[in-house]
Amino acid sequence: TQLLEQSPQFLSIQEGENLTVYCNSSSVFSSLQWYRQEPGEGPVLLVTVVTGGEVKKLKRLTFQFGDARKDSSLHITAAQPGDTGLYLCAGPFSGGYNKLIFGAGTRLAVHP
């Protein structure tokens, strides 16, 4: 069974701090995506990583895909209250039908 495990589940920090959240699997994924979901809204795609070892930056957010394509991390530098939300990683299911499977998410709260 393909599973994506995210850690930590919850993270509460002060504005200006740095943080890293993780997405791990025992399975190889052809790609991984990161979404952010704000309260009352649907998830919004932040980035897709495809190549093992790939690093992508989106302003203060840095995404990395593991060399073996089994894990990914999201690092936020100098977090701001606007970064508050649920961060979800997702990857294509390799079992023959077409869907993304999602991790349970990391709920981040950034306090002023």
Next chain:
Amino acid sequence: EAQVTQNPRYLITVTGKKLTVTCSQNMNHEYMSWYRQDPGLGLRQIYYSMNVEVTDKGDVPEGYKVSRKEKRNFPLILESPSPNQTSLYFCASSVRPPQGYYGYTFGSGTRLTVV
């Protein structure tokens, strides 16, 4: 504006009363999907559609029906809702099936309560 539109946003209904949640996308996407999101269980796929008239079951299809008669619309039908279908529902679309670079565009969600 490119978007996925779901209606209604909130719905409270009684057990057994048929309901439809509508979903429409304006991006000419081939692929559409329904997910439900529950605390501790995350997002689980209900049904998906590869194109017009092509639909298939996801992980949790029991109690739901879908149809794809037009490319832009993908309604979710609950023929006889039960309390265990109380959940937050999301419609999503994608240019192609979710492989490689193709990610989802999600709607804003429908919070359904069945009493």
